[in-house]
Amino acid sequence: MSMSAASEQELSVSLVGSNLHVFTVAELKAATQGFLDDNFLGEGGFGPVYKGAVDDKVKPGLKAQPIAVKLWDPQGAQGHKEWLSEVIFLGQLRHTNLVKLIGYCCEHENRLLVYEYMAKGSLENHLFKKFPPVLSWSTRLNIAVGAAKGLAFLHDAEKPVIYRDFKASNILLDPVMN
Incomplete structure (x- = not known):
């Protein structure tokens, strides 16, 4: 399922001023060491979650920090619509008691979400x-x-x-x- 031009337009308009970073699959693979099993954090309805790290070498202006990367599982309970909804809502909303969405990846069939990493877990x-x-x-x-x-x-x-x-x-x- 590739994202249509209309969906891309909707996403870019919805995220104006959000300060979200757009990542490539290659950047997130590098950040998580190829989605290494040792970096596996857990799995939810969206798919598996991996720990990684990014800095301004990955994206200019991005501070060095650990991240959590959710990979979309096309066979999972959630689809592109839920992914898009999460990007749009968390891209616009900021609160001290909500996990921060740092960015996303929408490349070919891949849908990934990049969050701040919470070291204390759930x-x-x-x-x-x-x-x-x-x-x-x-x-x-x-x-x-x-x-x-x-x-x-x-x-x-x-x-x-x-x-x-x-x-x-x-x-x-x-x-x-x-």
Whole structure:
């Protein structure tokens, strides 16, 4: 499925002033070391997610930082429409309690999303899986308040966004979390 000229026009008009970077597949392969298994972070309805790193050598004006790259799985639950919607909405919305979309790639059949990397992982991992230290009740309360503020921001936006995939695996924890 290649993106039609009309879709490309819609995307470019929708993203005016968004400061999103447009990546190539080659740039994101290099950033993730060829989507190396060691960089695999997890998988959702969109497809697999890999850790990578970018800097201004990849894109002028881009600060050196770790990233999370979502690859679209054409056999997955989400399609081009959902990808486009995520690019447009997260490309326009900025809030301290929403993960930052840094950029995207739409090249031939490939659809990728590039986010800021959250080193603390998801709330789900802290509550149920990978991270054994128990979260204190004050930390849990801070996470709940932060998640509620993010939702309130989306609901109170000029064009309200109803986020329908609110769950522990989609609550990513900021590195400064206690």
